[in-house]
Amino acid sequence: MKKCMTWLAAMALCVAAAAPAIAAESIKIGVQGAHSGDLASYGVPSLNAAKLVIDEVNAKGGILGRQLELVAQDDQCKPELATSAATRLISDKVAVVMGPICSGATKATLPLYAEARIVAMSPSATTPELTAGGKNPFFFRTIANDNAQGRLTSDFMLNNLKVKKVAYLHDNGDYGKGFADINRAHLEKAGVETVLFEAVTPDAVDFSAVVRKLRRAKPDILVFGGYQPTASKLIQQMRRDRVTTPVLGPDGLMDEAFIKMAGKDSEGVYSSYPKDTRNLPEFKHAREAHVKQFGVEPGSFYYNAYSAMLALVNAIEKSGSTDTDKIIEALHTAPVKTPLGTLTFSKTGDAAGMGLSIYQVKDGKFVELDHSITLE
Incomplete structure (x- = not known):
């Protein structure tokens, strides 16, 4: 009996030790784009933005009592690689995706993200049909469409x-x-x-x-x-x-x-x-973070990507959940301050409030x- 009680006590301690680990399971944020190849000058700044926002959020304790985890996939802006990248992110059970960055790659992946019911937000895909008529309710963007x-x-x-x-x-x-x-x-x-x-x-x-x-x-x-x-x-x-x-x-x-x-x-x-929104505090903060971390000025679409990351994190936090329907509702209704200005998203998923x-x-x-x- 004594041995049995000792074993039960040990098991109880193991369960107690495991409980915080389970509670602290990370929220995975997918980042898809051209991280190599001819169009890396667009994709790498977006990846850098994601890293910086995630690091800052985690340094403040994360959101919903959980840390954020970046899961990156390189698609080189090629539709045939984009579908494979999206499939891997879906398999990794990401909560949301920042990207893809090119219109062709985005068009190829949206059916996959829609089927998996995962929100994807592009910082730079501009083809109008991606949001036309609200036909892609899981897609948002922080860039003006064509x-x-x-x-x-x-x-x-x-x-x-x-x-x-x-x-x-x-x-x-x-x-x-x-x-x-x-x-x-x-x-x-x-x-x-x-x-x-x-x-x-x-x-x-x-x-x-x-x-x-x-x-x-x-x-x-x-x-x-x-x-x-x-x-x-x-x-x-x-x-x-x-x-x-x-x-x-x-x-x-x-x-x-x-x-x-x-x-x-x-x-x-x-x-x-x-x-140009360089006088906004959010712009200055985003720029300074990049220069401090990487030693150079940010590249193209960095601020769009930084804004997309803030919008996604804000939506998860405001909704109090990683439930996709609640995230979508928050994106449509909860304004977020970004380097591009205070943004909300229209019924079709296009950003409102930014200038061009x-x-x-x-x-x-x-x-x-x-x-x-x-x-x-």
Whole structure:
């Protein structure tokens, strides 16, 4: 009997010791994006933002009495890799996902996240159809969609640049062609002539054939739809061939890597991007955290990703749960202060409250111009 009592006491101690460990099980936050490859200059800043927010939350004791755990998956912005990355995150039982970052990868993964009933929030996927009609209730984003970007950029070209003839070159992807299509629709409705509309191969080495077409078309401006590696090569080819046509692109061009790759040929290029909010305390805090941890200024979409992480954490905390339905309700109803401003999310999942501006490369730096809109 004595031995039995001793054994029972020992078992009781084991159960008591295990109880706190069970109670303290971490909340897993998935982070999916291009953490390597050609578009890592977009994905790595987002991954850095996730690390910093999670570290800060954990240093303050976590949320709901639990620590956060980062689970990262690299998809290189390739749809075929994105589905595998999403499947792994789902298998890891993440509570929410920050990402993916590219529109094509996001489009490929949303059915998987919807089936698993997991909220995914992208800091940079802009294709309008991702949120159109609220058809993806588990998807949110902290970036302006291409409809908003197109409204801003086409209005800028019409009213500020007074364009009459426009050429469009795009990479034929969801993101790039979508941006070109939306601008074309707005501008043609206003009576602007389309003199060239053509796809280019993103990994092409020689763009001389399409540059010759551009020269013959004599547009007032070239609207480019795609990512900065392709834009850099195309613009360098244009300038080498003495084609001086001004260039305007989407937020994917607003990247220090673009200026480094294109060099002096980047001068004068226009792009859209979130409004400069550097005076906000939340922006200053996010910037200082990155500089302290990584020793350099943040890269593209860092502040969008930081805002997405804050929104997800805020929703879990406000809902008091990792239940997906409660998280979604909190995202729609609980405002959150972020580096981009105080955000809420519309019924379709688009961010409301952030601003969007036109920028131009001047003397090797992106400068915000006096032309912006606020998302509602």
